[in-house]
Amino acid sequence: MAAPSKRSSRPTPVRKAVRSLxxxxxxxxxxxxxxAAGVIWGNGSWTPKLALDLEGxxxxxxxxxxxxxxxxxxxxxxxxxxxxxxRVDASGVAEAEINTEGSNxxxxxxxxxxxxxxxxxxxxxxxxxxPVLLADAAxxxxxxxxxxxxxxxxxxxxxxxxxxxxxTDASDPxxxxxxxxxxxxxxxxxxxxxxxxxxxxxxxxxVTCDSTRQIKYLLGPVEVSxxxxxxxxxxxxxxxxxxxxxxxxxxxxxxxxxxxxxxxxSQRLFALNGQTPRDQFxxxxxxxxLSAPQMNGVITDGRPQVxxxxxQESSKALADQLKFGALPxxxxxxxxxxxxxxxxxxxxxxxxxxxxxxxxxxxIYTLFQYRALGSVTIASLVIVGLITYLSIxxxxxxxxxxxxxxxxxxxxxxxxxxxxxxxxxFERVRDELRDGRPLVGAVEAGWKRAFRTILAxxxxxxxxxxxxxxxxxxxxxxxxxxxxxxxxxxxxxVILFTHPMLQLLAQTRFFSSGHxxxxxxxxxxxxxxxxxxxxxxxxxVGAKKAASSSREAQKRQTIAERKAAQVxxxxxxxxxxxx
Numbered sequence: 001m002a003a004p005s006k007r008s009s010r011p012t013p014v015r016k017a018v019r020s021l022x023x024x025x026x027x028x029x030x031x032x033x034x035x036a037a038g039v040i041w042g043n044g045s046w047t048p049k050l051a052l053d054l055e056g057x058x059x060x061x062x063x064x065x066x067x068x069x070x071x072x073x074x075x076x077x078x079x080x081x082x083x084x085x086x087r088v089d090a091s092g093v094a095e096a097e098i099n100t101e102g103s104n105x106x107x108x109x110x111x112x113x114x115x116x117x118x119x120x121x122x123x124x125x126x127x128x129x130x131p132v133l134l135a136d137a138a139x140x141x142x143x144x145x146x147x148x149x150x151x152x153x154x155x156x157x158x159x160x161x162x163x164x165x166x167x168t169d170a171s172d173p174x175x176x177x178x179x180x181x182x183x184x185x186x187x188x189x190x191x192x193x194x195x196x197x198x199x200x201x202x203x204x205x206x207v208t209c210d211s212t213r214q215i216k217y218l219l220g221p222v223e224v225s226x227x228x229x230x231x232x233x234x235x236x237x238x239x240x241x242x243x244x245x246x247x248x249x250x251x252x253x254x255x256x257x258x259x260x261x262x263x264x265x266s267q268r269l270f271a272l273n274g275q276t277p278r279d280q281f282x283x284x285x286x287x288x289x290l291s292a293p294q295m296n297g298v299i300t301d302g303r304p305q306v307x308x309x310x311x312q313e314s315s316k317a318l319a320d321q322l323k324f325g326a327l328p329x330x331x332x333x334x335x336x337x338x339x340x341x342x343x344x345x346x347x348x349x350x351x352x353x354x355x356x357x358x359x360x361x362x363x364i365y366t367l368f369q370y371r372a373l374g375s376v377t378i379a380s381l382v383i384v385g386l387i388t389y390l391s392i393x394x395x396x397x398x399x400x401x402x403x404x405x406x407x408x409x410x411x412x413x414x415x416x417x418x419x420x421x422x423x424x425x426f427e428r429v430r431d432e433l434r435d436g437r438p439l440v441g442a443v444e445a446g447w448k449r450a451f452r453t454i455l456a457x458x459x460x461x462x463x464x465x466x467x468x469x470x471x472x473x474x475x476x477x478x479x480x481x482x483x484x485x486x487x488x489x490x491x492x493x494v495i496l497f498t499h500p501m502l503q504l505l506a507q508t509r510f511f512s513s514g515h516x517x518x519x520x521x522x523x524x525x526x527x528x529x530x531x532x533x534x535x536x537x538x539x540x541v542g543a544k545k546a547a548s549s550s551r552e553a554q555k556r557q558t559i560a561e562r563k564a565a566q567v568x569x570x571x572x573x574x575x576x577x578x579x
Contacts, residue, residue: 013444014507017500024383024496031390035397044397048389051095051404051478052110054348056341060113060121062105062331072103076328080105083324087120090320095402095478104334110402116313120321122333123286127226127322129262130206131171131269132280132292134181134218138189138209170220171268171278175205180218189213192288210289212309217289219282223265228258232322234315237307248310250319251303259302269295283308285318351405355412362419370426373519376505377422380498384418387489392482403482406475410482417461418490422498424457425450426519429502433522439506439514447499454494461487 011019038044049055062080064072077100084107085098097108107121161179168174176184189209202222209216231253236244254262265281272279273295282292283306291308310318359381366374388411395401428450432442465484469477505511514521 013503017503020496020500034394038397048392049396049402051402052108053405054341056339057110058113059339060107060336061334063334065330065332079328086324095404116317120317126286128222128284129224130219130282132277132282133220135277138214138216170223183207184218187216224258224261228255229322230255232319234319248312248315250306250315254302263300266295266299270298351408358415371517371519376501380493383497384493404475404478407478407482410479414486421454421494424453439512443502443506458487458491
C-alpha cells in the first residue's frame with residue numbers, strides 16, 4: 001500500500017496573507033479601542049489637537065528683574081529661553097513658541113494654559129538648602145499702623161544687627177541677632193510674595209514661611225545650592241519595608257560637590273537630634289520653604305528626598321524644574337493674554353486641499369500605470385491614512401502632541417513616500433514576470449527583492465526625520481515628527497496589507513491569467529512565457545504586437561539584464577561564425 005501523503009507544514013502564501021491581514025485588523029481595532037477609551041474615560045477626542053498657528057493659545061511676557069543700574073545680558077536671556085523650553089516640553093505641551101523680544105522672554109502656548117504649566121514657566125526654581133534656626137506659627141494678620149505704638153527715637157539703633165560672636169557654622173545660634181529676632185517675631189507670612197520680603201544673600205540668614213503660609217522660619221545661610229543637582233524625579237514615599245505611604249515626594253541626586261556638602265550638613269544636624277528645630281534643614285524654593293524635615297541619619301550618597309504638600313502633578317513639575325536648573329535671573333509676568341491663531345482656518349483648508357490634490361494625482365497615476373493593480377495602492381493609502389489619523393489623535397490625548405501646519409506638510413509629503421514603496425514592489429513583480437515566472441512565483445520573488453529596497457529607503461527617511469527632530473526647534477519638529485511617524489506606518493502597511501493583498505489577488509483568475517486590465521499582463525510587459533524561463537518567438541500574425549512588446553521589454557530591462565543580453569548576443573554571433 002502506498003503511504004499516505006503528508007500535508008506540508010509550510011504555510012502557503014494564502015495562509016500567510018490571511019495571517020498578516022488578521023494582525024493588521026487587530027492593530028486597527030486596538031487603535032480604535034484606545035481612542036474610544038480616551039474619549040469615554042479620559043480627556044481624549046476623535047480629532048487631534050491643533051497647534052498655536054492653527055488654534056491660538058496663551059501668550060505670557062516675562063520681564064527680567066535686575067538690581068538698579070544693572071542690565072541683563074543676551075546670554076542670560078538665551079539660557080532662560082532654553083530652560084523654559086525644556087520645562088514646557090517636559091510637561092507634554094507640544095508646538096510651544098519661546099523666544100526673546102528685546103529684553104523680555106515671550107512664551108506662546110497652544111490651547112488653554114493650566115496652572116501647573118503656568119508655574120513651570122513663571123517659577124525661577126532656585127533651590128537652596130538652609131539649616132533651621134527658629135520656627136514658629138505664622139503671623140498672617142498685619143498690624144494696623146494706627147494701632148501700633150509710635151517708635152521711640154533711636155529704637156532701631158538699639159537692635160544689634162551684627163553677631164557679637166562669630167558663628168562657627170550655619171546652625172550656630174549666634175546668627176540670631178536682636179535685629180534678626182525682631183524681624184522674625186514681626187514677620188507677616190501674608191507679605192511673603194510682596195517685594196523682597198523673602199530674599200536674602202546666600203551667606204546671610206533668611207526669614208521666610210512655608211508654602212502653605214502656616215509656619216515661619218528663621219534659616220541660616222545656604223549650605224547646599226540647587227546648582228549642584230544633576231537629576232530629580234518624583235515618586236511615592238516608601239517605608240523601610242517597601243510599602244507605599246501614598247505621599248508624593250521629589251528625589252534629588254547631587255553631584256560630587258553637593259554630595260560632600262550635604263553629607264557634612266547631615267552629620268552636623270544628626271548630632272543635634274532632639275534640639276528641635278536646630279536638627280531640621282529646609283528645602284527653600286524661590287524663597288519659600290517646601291519642607292523642613294528632621295535629620296534622622298547621616299546621608300552620604302547625595303540622594304535626599306523632599307517631601308511636602310505634593311500631588312503627582314506638582315511633584316513632577318518641581319522635579320522637572322530642579323532637573324533643568326534655575327533661571328539665571330528672576331522674571332515677573334508683565335502680561336498674560338489669549339491670542340488668536342497666527343495662520344487660521346484658511347491656511348488649514350489650503351493645506352488640506354493641497355494634500356487632497358496630491359492624493360488625487362497619485363491615484364490617477366497609479367490607475368494609469370498599473371490599471372486594476374493600482375486599486376491595491378489606493379487601498380493601502382487609505383489604510384495608512386486611517387492608522388496615521390488614529391495614532392495622531394492618541395498622541396494628542398496621551399502625549400499632548402499638537403498638529404501644526406508644518407506637521408500637515410509632513411503628512412502631505414508622506415503620500416509620495418508611501419506610494420513610492422508600492423511602486424518599487426510592483427515593478428519588482430513585473431521584472432519577475434518578464435523573467436518568465438508565473439504570477440504566484442513572481443509575487444513571492446519580487447517581494448524578497450523589493451523588501452530590502454523598501455527597508456533601505458525607509459531607513460534613510462526615518463534617519464533624516466530623527467536628525468531633523470533632534471536638531472530643529474519650533475514647528476519644524478512637527479514636520480519631522482509626522483514624517484517619521486508615517487514612515488514607520490508605511491513599512492507596517494506594506495508588510496501587513498500590500499504584500500498580502502497581492503498574494504491573494506495572484507490566486508484570482510483575473511490577475512493570474514494576465515488580463516490586459518490587470519496591470520500584470522506578461523504579453524504587454526514583453527515577456528510571453530513558454531516554460532523553463534524560455535520565451536517563444538512571436539508568430540507572424542502577431543508580429544506587430546510582438547515587436548511592440550519587445551520594445552517595451554527592452555525599455556524596462558535593468559542594467560544587469562541589458563549586459564546579459566549583450567553577452568548572449570556576442571556569444572551567439574561567435575558560435576554562428578564558427579559553424
